[in-house]
Amino acid sequence: MEIAAVDRWSAGGPILYSSRVNSDDRSREPATTGDVAASLTVRPATRDDAEAIARIYNQGIEDRTATLETGLRSADERAEWLNSHGERHPVIVAVDSTGFVLGWGSLNRFNARAAYDHVADVSVFVERSARRSGVGTALVEGLEARARAIGYHKMVLAAFATNLPAVTLYVRQGFSVVGTYHEQGLLDGRWMDVVVMEKILR
Numbered sequence: 001m002e003i004a005a006v007d008r009w010s011a012g013g014p015i016l017y018s019s020r021v022n023s024d025d026r027s028r029e030p031a032t033t034g035d036v037a038a039s040l041t042v043r044p045a046t047r048d049d050a051e052a053i054a055r056i057y058n059q060g061i062e063d064r065t066a067t068l069e070t071g072l073r074s075a076d077e078r079a080e081w082l083n084s085h086g087e088r089h090p091v092i093v094a095v096d097s098t099g100f101v102l103g104w105g106s107l108n109r110f111n112a113r114a115a116y117d118h119v120a121d122v123s124v125f126v127e128r129s130a131r132r133s134g135v136g137t138a139l140v141e142g143l144e145a146r147a148r149a150i151g152y153h154k155m156v157l158a159a160f161a162t163n164l165p166a167v168t169l170y171v172r173q174g175f176s177v178v179g180t181y182h183e184q185g186l187l188d189g190r191w192m193d194v195v196v197m198e199k200i201l202r
């Protein structure tokens with residue numbers, strides 16, 4: 001099903017994202033009485049989104065496919081995290097037509113040294129049952145629009161070499177692979193290779 005996601009943040013008017021939604025996904029929460037989201041909206045996250053952000057982040061942590069993080073988060077901890085993200089480090093959420101949060105993304109400080117102020121580190125996590133329906137794409141595009149508006153020179157990220165969904169998504173969004181850190185993290189007793197990716201914003 002083709003839908004359009006509207007980014008209400010863009011000062012230059014709405015940005016439309018072409019994407020698809022799994023119209024027959026019954027496992028999606030909350031129960032939507034069979035209704036399917038007709039549209040995705042990408043908007044700035046608020047404190048009220050902390051619980052949804054924690055839920056989605058915890059799914060990614062539990063999956064063990066996305067992050068070296070292993071400690072589950074609470075809504076209160078995510079609320080503090082949101083609070084610590086100033087204007088240069090926006091957090092955004094993608095919501096369906098009912099307001100249900102399907103994913104979140106953030107621009108994070110890459111390095112505290114001033115010389116790195118032009119580099120934004122990217123995080124994107126999508127609700128398990130909503131993956132492969134265009135939410136990640138809308139979030140990466142939303143983050144890139146914000147990164148450009150803020151004036152960042154580049155966006156970077158690190159992904160597991162085994163995280164094909166993430167690496168493919170970012171390649172499709174114009175990121176290139178810088179290289180691989182081999183055996184960079186020990187996760188559940190297994191050494192994980194980490195791919196570093198970048199996109200210079202010209």
Ligand SMILES: CC(C)(COP(=O)(O)OP(=O)(O)OC[C@H]1O[C@@H](n2cnc3c(N)ncnc32)[C@H](O)[C@@H]1OP(=O)(O)O)[C@@H](O)C(=O)NCCC(=O)NCCS
Pocket residue numbers: 060065066067124125126127130131132133134135136137138157158159160163164165166168169170172
């Ligand atoms: C990685 C992630 C953010 C992708 O988000 P998404 O909403 O599923 O991505 P999209 O639906 O926008 O997919 C965009 C493209 O990425 C690629 N892709 C996404 N999921 C894929 C999968 N499971 N297998 C192969 N390619 C995939 C495809 O090219 C897809 O386009 P297509 O559906 O037209 O073929 C999501 O899977 C996720 O949240 N995973 C857990 C957290 C995570 O890994 N975050 C990234 C850490 S670096």
